[in-house]
Amino acid sequence: xxxxxxxxxxxxxxxxxxxxxxxxxxxxxxxxxxxxxxxxxxxxxxxxxxxxxxxxxxxxxxxxxxxxxxxxxxxxxxxxxxxxxxxxxxxxxxxxxxxxxxxxxxxxxxxxxxxxxxxxxxxxxxxxxxxxxxxxxxxxxxxxxxxxxxxxxxxxxxxxxxxxxxxxxxxxxxxxxxxxxxxxxxxxxxxxxxxxxxxxxxxxxxxxxxxxxxxxxxxxxxxxxxxxxxxxxxxxxxxxxxxxxxxxxxxxxxxxxxxxxxxxxxxxxxxxxxxxxxxxxxxxxxxxxxxxxxxxxxxxxxxxxxxxxxxxxxxxxxxxxxxxxxxxxxxxxxxxxx
Amino acid sequence: xxxxxxxxxxxxxxxxxxxxxxxxxxxxxxxxxxxxxxxxxxxxxxxxxxxxxxxxxxxxxxxxxxxxxxxxxxxxxxxxxxxxxxxxxxxxxxxxxxxxxxxxxxxxxxxxxxxxxxxxxxxxxxxxxxxxxxxxxxxxxxxxxxxxxxxxxxxxxxxxxxxxxxxxxxxxxxxxxxxxxxxxxxxxxxxxxxxxxxxxxxxxxxxxxxxxxxxxxxxxxxxxxxxxxxxxxxxxxxxxxxxxxxxxxxxxxxxxxxxxxxxxxxxxxxxxxxxxxxxxxxxxxxxxxxxxxxxxxxxxxxxxxxxxxxxxxxxxxxxxxxxxxxxxxxxxxxxxxxxxxxxxxxxxxxxxxxxxxxxxxxxxxxxxxxxxxxxxxx
Numbered sequence: 036x037x038x039x040x041x042x043x044x045x046x047x048x049x050x051x052x053x054x055x056x057x058x059x060x061x062x063x064x065x066x067x068x069x070x071x072x073x074x075x076x077x078x079x080x081x082x083x084x085x086x087x088x089x090x091x092x093x094x095x096x097x098x099x100x101x102x103x104x105x106x107x108x109x110x111x112x113x114x115x116x117x118x119x120x121x122x123x124x125x126x127x128x129x130x131x132x133x134x135x136x137x138x139x140x141x142x143x144x145x146x147x148x149x150x151x152x153x154x155x156x157x158x159x160x161x162x163x164x165x166x167x168x169x170x171x172x173x174x175x176x177x178x179x180x181x182x183x184x185x186x187x188x189x190x191x192x193x194x195x196x197x198x199x200x201x202x203x204x205x206x207x208x209x210x211x212x213x214x215x216x217x218x219x220x221x222x223x224x225x226x227x228x229x230x231x232x233x234x235x236x237x238x239x240x241x242x243x244x245x246x247x248x249x250x251x252x253x254x255x256x257x258x259x260x261x262x263x264x265x266x267x268x269x270x271x272x273x274x275x276x277x278x279x280x281x282x283x284x285x286x287x288x289x290x291x292x293x294x295x296x297x298x299x300x301x302x303x304x305x306x307x308x309x310x311x312x313x314x315x316x317x318x319x320x321x322x323x324x325x326x327x328x329x330x331x332x333x334x335x336x337x338x339x340x341x342x343x344x345x346x347x348x349x350x351x352x353x354x355x356x357x358x359x360x361x362x363x364x365x366x367x368x369x370x371x372x373x
Numbered sequence: 374x375x376x377x378x379x380x381x382x383x384x385x386x387x388x389x390x391x392x393x394x395x396x397x398x399x400x401x402x403x404x405x406x407x408x409x410x411x412x413x414x415x416x417x418x419x420x421x422x423x424x425x426x427x428x429x430x431x432x433x434x435x436x437x438x439x440x441x442x443x444x445x446x447x448x449x450x451x452x453x454x455x456x457x458x459x460x461x462x463x464x465x466x467x468x469x470x471x472x473x474x475x476x477x478x479x480x481x482x483x484x485x486x487x488x489x490x491x492x493x494x495x496x497x498x499x500x501x502x503x504x505x506x507x508x509x510x511x512x513x514x515x516x517x518x519x520x521x522x523x524x525x526x527x528x529x530x531x532x533x534x535x536x537x538x539x540x541x542x543x544x545x546x547x548x549x550x551x552x553x554x555x556x557x558x559x560x561x562x563x564x565x566x567x568x569x570x571x572x573x574x575x576x577x578x579x580x581x582x583x584x585x586x587x588x589x590x591x592x593x594x595x596x597x598x599x600x601x602x603x604x605x606x607x608x609x610x611x612x613x614x615x616x617x618x619x620x621x622x623x624x625x626x627x628x629x630x631x632x633x634x635x636x637x638x639x640x641x642x643x644x645x646x647x648x649x650x651x652x653x654x655x656x657x658x659x660x661x662x663x664x665x666x667x668x669x670x671x672x673x674x675x676x677x678x679x680x681x682x683x684x685x686x687x688x689x690x691x692x693x694x695x696x697x698x699x700x701x702x703x704x705x706x707x708x709x710x711x712x713x714x715x716x717x718x719x720x721x722x723x724x725x726x727x728x729x730x731x732x733x734x735x736x737x738x739x740x741x742x743x744x745x746x747x748x749x750x751x
Contacts, residue, residue, distance in 0.1 A: 094517075095517075096517050096520075096521065158702075159702050162706045163705060163706060166706070168705070168709060170516060170517060171457070171459050171516055171517070171520075172705050172709050174459060174516075174517055174520055175459075175658075175662055175701060175705055176701065176702055176705040176706075178461075178655060178658070178698075178701065179697075179698045179699070179700075179701030179702040179705065180698070180702055181698075182652075182655060182694050182695070182697065182698025182701070183695055183698040183699055183702065185694075185698075186692070186694045186695035186698060187695070189694075190691075190692065190695065297652075300651065304524070304525075304528075307521065311521075342532075342535065342536045343532075343536060345528070345532055346529060346532045346533070346536070349525045349528050349529045349532070350525075350529065352521070352522070352525045353511075353522050353525045353526060353529070356511070356514060356518050356521060356522045356525075357510045357511055357514070357522065358510075360514060360518055
């Protein structure tokens with residue numbers, strides 16, 4: 036009781052400064068923030084996997100990965116549209132219909148995102164690799180590609196986000212510590228962790244994953260050992276794209292107005308933050324970083340107010356890169372395992 | 374006669390143009406430079422038929438935009454082109470400069486009012502401080518991480534402009550100051566409908582900055598920048614204090630960015646939180662990369678392309694981000710050094726020594742540095 040009182044007086048003392056600290060709000064909404072942060076964070080984690088894989092293999096920050104993601108979001112929207120759904124109230128669907136349509140949208144999103152990622156690699160990055168261009172040239176190309184992909188949508192669909200099409204209405208399923216957990220949250224978190232498990236198993240347990248790790252560790256030696264480097268690189272982009280497509284569907288379920296032409300940028304930079312936070316090149320780091328970032332953003336939002344949400348993410352990005360650029364778990368895709 | 378001397382010379386028209394320029398004596402160089410500068414100053418008054426952007430876009434204003442971009446490109450070139458540090462948040466410095474100008478001159482701000490011309494150096498000084506604050510912890514990072522940190526910095530500056538109450542968000546600052554002077558009828562010479570005085574002011578500043586930056590490039594500082602850009606480890610081994618010179622590049626670039634931001638605020642007479650987004654940063658970067666990072670003439674050319682073409686051809690203005698994005702991709706594949714590549718390369722130094730050994734030293738300046746600039750004649 037006395038602690039509570041102390042906190043609220045702290046809040047009063049701070050309220051007339053530039054940034055107010057709503058400590059009480061942070062305490063009150065702690066659990067609902069945690070639940071929502073986990074859902075948000077698992078979307079970050081899926082996109083972060085794409086950054087991490089490509090960085091691990093090519094040492095390239097694939098700046099255009101955010102556009103790979105947003106293409107998936109548009110694919111989701113157009114799938115719903117093509118199925119006859121229109122913006123407005125949530126449609127009433129039988130459960131098997133709902134699951135079927137969502138799976139269809141998932142398929143469309145992963146295909147579009149995966150294809151975008153592979154085309155991007157073929158058109159923009161491969162010619163540079165063949166010429167042995169320096170790393171900053173890759174980064175500038177990535178920025179250019181990000182511009183182009185973004186503007187193609189802008190020219191086609193204009194600057195306004197697409198009106199939301201909802202198939203699944205958020206309904207609370209159960210409560211933890213007074214915070215209600217919706218069906219959407221459950222679907223997103225469980226599916227994301229499942230997809231992460233699949234990706235992690237693929238990279239760490241399969242023959243092809245061994246190829247990816249080999250190229251990440253030493254491309255030349257890997258080539259001498261019979262690994263097809265070009266195929267590995269294409270595969271890496273494809274996996275990243277597929278995961279980004281899945282993330283796009285979850286994103287559209289959670290944030291219905293999400294399909295906007297520059298909508299990928301912010302999510303992309305946050306997912307990159309998540310990847311660096313966990314340790315870029317590290318699949319487990321991407322999951323950890325994504326979840327942590329989602330949580331911290333939500334706590335920060337409660338503490339400082341909604342308009343500071345993005346600032347929290349950016350400040351975190353700058354601080355990690357300054358003080359611990361290897362992240363929490365370290366950079367590890369290329370590390371040898373026995 | 375000069376282009377065929379060595380096999381290492383990239384025998385392009387540009388290289389021979391540069392050599393041609395260096396082989397002119399000082400008098401001949403001035404004979405070309407002075408009419409050129411006069412022509413540049415006279416441009417908004419001449420309003421030449423094909424070059425003009427009217428009726429779609431006021432020509433003097435367009436010329437000011439071009440000059441502003443040129444100034445930004447010269448500043449960003451110190452960071453990206455000279456020292457090889459990829460800065461994706463340059464718009465942050467630009468924004469800080471604009472806000473400093475607004476805070477010290479607009480009646481909407483509570484701070485003491487100062488004359489506009491006094492605010493310009495203050496804006497530069499404050500952006501330099503921000504440059505040190507951002508640069509000192511981050512410049513030890515590797516190149517791509519530095520790019521992302523600067524990107525984050527640019528976004529933080531923009532969000533602070535959105536969120537901090539004294540910066541007035543979208544409402545912004547009206548009546549930002551301008552340099553003194555009035556016409557005969559009492560209206561101020563520097564107003565926001567007439568671009569010509571602003572253009573002249575900016576061109577004058579550009580010439581001053583070019584001389585300053587040019588001298589820096591030919592000094593030990595400039596040689597250190599080139600060494601760091603071409604091979605940081607080798608430079609460090611040779612005793613170059615890489616961190617110190619990187620900070621210098623970063624801070625000088627920041628100051629020029631702040632200066633151009635203050636000019637922008639003055640011409641528009643209004644500052645709010647718009648126009649400081651990442652896309653603008655990328656456009657600045659595109660100007661530097663397209664023109665040829667590391668080459669002052671090149672980046673000015675790049676700035677002219679980026680600022681002038683959308684104003685001249687309004688039909689494609691909407692597609693400019695797409696076009697410049699495509700141009701970046703294509704350029705990086707086929708001509709990564711930009712339209713006019715950097716002239717100062719470590720190889721150039723080697724080539725010079727080689728030529729001198731063969732008794733061809735008279736073609737190049739006596740100075741050990743490569744002086745391919747206007748003052749570097751024999």
